[in-house]
Amino acid sequence: MxxxxxxxxxxxxxxxxxxxxxxxxxxxxxxxxxxxxxxxxxxxxxxxxxxxxxxxxxxxxxxxxxxxxxxxxxxxxxxxxxxxxxxxKIYSFPEYIYQESKNKTRVAIGGSHGKTTTTAMIMHVLQENKRAFDYLVGAKLEGFAQSVNITDAPLIICEADEYPASAIEKRPKFHFLHPQIAVLTGIAWDHINVFPTYEIYKEQFAIFIRQMESGQVLIYNSADPELVNLVTATGGHLKLIPYAIPAHTIHHGITRVSFGEAATDLEVFGDHNLLNLHAAKLVCNELGISNEEFLAAIATFKGAAKRLELVARNEYSVIYRDFAHAPSKVKATMEATKQQFPDRKLVAVLELHTYSSLNAGFLAQYAGAMDAADVPVIFYSKHALEIKRMPDLAPELITQGFSRNDLRIFHEREKLEAFLAEQDYRNTNLLLMSSGTYDGLDFPSLKNLLDK
The missing domain is CATH 3.40.50.720 (NAD(P)-binding Rossmann-like Domain)
Structure with a gap:
C-alpha cells in the first residue's frame, strides 16, 4: 500500500x-x-x-x-x-497527477478562459456515454461527488492551470501534465503578480506547446489571433485542429447548435460557451464519440458552478452569478447575456477581487470590458486590499481604467445591497461577476429582488 x-x-x-x-x-x-x-x-x-x-x-x-x-x-x-x-520524493500537485496517470491517455484543457467549462462539458459527455475516466477540474460539477478522481481508469481529463505548481516549483501547473490531447482556449494576460509582463505570460503557453510530443493533438481557438500566431510559430510538430463558433440559432432565449445534420437545444448560451462546446466536441471525437452521441449528451449540460449560474428568474428577469473576473472573461460573459436577451436592460456588477484586478497598473486592461452593461457597477472590498497588502484604490482610477464615466462604485456590501434593492427589474437582468463573495453577499436572498 x-x-x-x-x-x-x-x-x-x-x-x-x-x-x-x-x-x-x-x-x-x-x-x-x-x-x-x-x-x-x-x-x-x-x-x-x-x-x-x-x-x-x-x-x-x-x-x-x-x-x-x-x-x-x-x-x-x-x-x-x-x-x-x-x-x-516531493511532488507538486500536478507533478503527482502525472505520476498517477503515466499509463493513461491524458487530456489537458488550458488557456486563459473557459478551462473549467470546457473540462466540465467533456466530463459530462463521457459520463453520459458510460466511459470510465479520471478527472481534475476546478469547480463542483453536478453529477460528480468530487473535483478530483484518481482510479485505474485508462483516461484522465485535466483542467490545466497556468498558475505556479508549488512554493518550490514556480513553473506553471500545466507544464507537468504532458497530455497526448490538449486544448488551448485563448490567451489573455492575467496573474500579473506571477507574470509581470504579457510576453512572460504568453511564453508559458509556447513552452506548453513545445513540450508536446510530435504527432500529438492540439485543439485551439482559431478566433484568437494571438493564439493562432503562437500555434503557427511553435506547433508545427503537432496534429493541429482549429475550432470556432459553431452554427447555431437563438430563439426565445434558447440556443440551438448544429454540426452537420445533427442538432440540439442547449441549456447554456453565449459565444464563449459555444466555443467551449466546439472544443469539447473535438476532444470527444478524438476519444471515439460521434457528433450525434456528443449532442445527445451535451443537451443536458447545465454548466459548472458559478459559470452563468442561475440564481433566480421570472418571466421578465433573470439573475446570474458568474466567476468572471479577468477582462476577457468579463467581456465575454456580459456579451453572452446581452446577446441572449437583447431586449432586456442589463445591470452588471463586477467585484474587483484578484491581485490583478485590484492593481492600479492593470486596470487599463479592463477598458471596454463593461460596455455591454446598461447599468455598470463595480464593487471592491477594503478588506481584500488589506489581506493582499495593497494600497487603497481611488474610484477615479477605476473609472479611468474601465473608460466609463457612469460607473457606480461601491466598497461597502450594505451600500451595494441597498443599490440593488432600489433597481426596477422589469424587463431587466442582473449579472454578478466575481471570484469572491462581495464581502459576504447572501446570494440566495437575491431572488427577493424579483418579488417586487
Whole structure:
C-alpha cells in the first residue's frame, strides 16, 4: 500500500486529491495550519482529518512514498525541510497527477478562459456515454461527488492551470501534465503578480506547446489571433485542429447548435460557451464519440458552478452569478447575456477581487470590458486590499481604467445591497461577476429582488 503525506492538505483541490487517493486504497496523512469548510468536513468524513492543526516535522519519516506539497506551504515549512533531509520524493500537485496517470491517455484543457467549462462539458459527455475516466477540474460539477478522481481508469481529463505548481516549483501547473490531447482556449494576460509582463505570460503557453510530443493533438481557438500566431510559430510538430463558433440559432432565449445534420437545444448560451462546446466536441471525437452521441449528451449540460449560474428568474428577469473576473472573461460573459436577451436592460456588477484586478497598473486592461452593461457597477472590498497588502484604490482610477464615466462604485456590501434593492427589474437582468463573495453577499436572498 502506497503511503502519501500532504503538506497543506486543506486546500480546495489538495484535499480532494487526498480523498481520491484514500478511496483508491492508499494510506493518506496530512497537515495544515488552517482548514476551513468544506475541506474540514470532507476530510473528517474520509477519516483523514489531521489530529491537530499545525506543522510537525515528526510526521515525516522514511516510510512515506510520496510527499505532495500544496501552494499554501512555504519553503521554510518544517515538514518540507525534514522531507528534503530524508530525500523523500516531493511532488507538486500536478507533478503527482502525472505520476498517477503515466499509463493513461491524458487530456489537458488550458488557456486563459473557459478551462473549467470546457473540462466540465467533456466530463459530462463521457459520463453520459458510460466511459470510465479520471478527472481534475476546478469547480463542483453536478453529477460528480468530487473535483478530483484518481482510479485505474485508462483516461484522465485535466483542467490545466497556468498558475505556479508549488512554493518550490514556480513553473506553471500545466507544464507537468504532458497530455497526448490538449486544448488551448485563448490567451489573455492575467496573474500579473506571477507574470509581470504579457510576453512572460504568453511564453508559458509556447513552452506548453513545445513540450508536446510530435504527432500529438492540439485543439485551439482559431478566433484568437494571438493564439493562432503562437500555434503557427511553435506547433508545427503537432496534429493541429482549429475550432470556432459553431452554427447555431437563438430563439426565445434558447440556443440551438448544429454540426452537420445533427442538432440540439442547449441549456447554456453565449459565444464563449459555444466555443467551449466546439472544443469539447473535438476532444470527444478524438476519444471515439460521434457528433450525434456528443449532442445527445451535451443537451443536458447545465454548466459548472458559478459559470452563468442561475440564481433566480421570472418571466421578465433573470439573475446570474458568474466567476468572471479577468477582462476577457468579463467581456465575454456580459456579451453572452446581452446577446441572449437583447431586449432586456442589463445591470452588471463586477467585484474587483484578484491581485490583478485590484492593481492600479492593470486596470487599463479592463477598458471596454463593461460596455455591454446598461447599468455598470463595480464593487471592491477594503478588506481584500488589506489581506493582499495593497494600497487603497481611488474610484477615479477605476473609472479611468474601465473608460466609463457612469460607473457606480461601491466598497461597502450594505451600500451595494441597498443599490440593488432600489433597481426596477422589469424587463431587466442582473449579472454578478466575481471570484469572491462581495464581502459576504447572501446570494440566495437575491431572488427577493424579483418579488417586487
Amino acid at each position: 502506497a503511503k502519501v503525506h500532504f503538506i497543506a492538505i486543506g486546500g480546495s483541490v489538495m484535499h480532494q486529491l487526498a480523498i481520491a487517493l484514500k478511496h483508491k486504497g492508499y494510506e493518506v496523512t496530512g497537515s495544515d495550519d488552517e482548514i476551513f469548510e468544506p475541506a474540514l468536513s470532507n476530510l473528517r468524513q474520509a477519516g483523514i482529518l489531521p489530529a491537530s492543526i499545525g506543522w510537525d516535522a515528526a510526521r515525516i519519516h522514511t516510510g512515506i512514498d510520496a510527499v505532495i506539497l500544496g501552494m499554501h506551504a512555504r519553503e521554510d515549512n518544517p515538514e518540507l525541510i525534514h522531507a528534503r533531509e530524508l530525500q523523500l
